[in-house]
Amino acid sequence: MTLKLDQTTFERANTLRQQHFPPERNVVPAHVILFHQLPGDRESAIFHSLETLCAQTEPFPISLPSLQFLGNGVAISVHSPALMQLHKTLATTWDEWLIPQDRQGYRPHITIQNKVKPETARQLYEELDAQWQPMTGRGEGLLLWHYHKGPWELAKEFCFAQ
Numbered sequence: 001m002t003l004k005l006d007q008t009t010f011e012r013a014n015t016l017r018q019q020h021f022p023p024e025r026n027v028v029p030a031h032v033i034l035f036h037q038l039p040g041d042r043e044s045a046i047f048h049s050l051e052t053l054c055a056q057t058e059p060f061p062i063s064l065p066s067l068q069f070l071g072n073g074v075a076i077s078v079h080s081p082a083l084m085q086l087h088k089t090l091a092t093t094w095d096e097w098l099i100p101q102d103r104q105g106y107r108p109h110i111t112i113q114n115k116v117k118p119e120t121a122r123q124l125y126e127e128l129d130a131q132w133q134p135m136t137g138r139g140e141g142l143l144l145w146h147y148h149k150g151p152w153e154l155a156k157e158f159c160f161a162q
Helices: 007-020 040-055 081-093 118-129
Strands: 002-005 060-064 067-069 074-077 109-113 135-147 152-159
Touching (some): 002 007, 007 060, 007 074, 007 109, 007 135, 040 081, 040 135, 060 081, 067 118, 074 118, 081 135, 109 118
Antiparallel strands (some): 002 135, 074 109, 135 152
């Protein structure tokens, strides 16, 4: 499950991802993951949770203040108290379903390069960091995906209340 970004923020992040992510591995667009894996056999309960929560949630601001060096890649940090609260609410609701990876501390980001040699990642980080201008945007909803061992297929979009 990912955060639906406003179009301008998505396009800027996705352009960076297309420019710097290894093409043979870049099978999904730029995204902010909330949860890596949710149980498919609970889809109707997940839909219900998301419909209820999103109907009560207004679009909220996010900031992309800086870059992160990931060792084998580069990401854009995402800061948003509202996103952190949303994640916490869903993690509490779905606690029994979460895999270990989704039980770890939540550090939202947008990966723009991954699975490259550390020196390649360091070079890109230093190049982009020298000219980085913080961005702001909005979270506009949640996107639930089906994973197909590579590309993702959109299962359903849940828009925040307007």
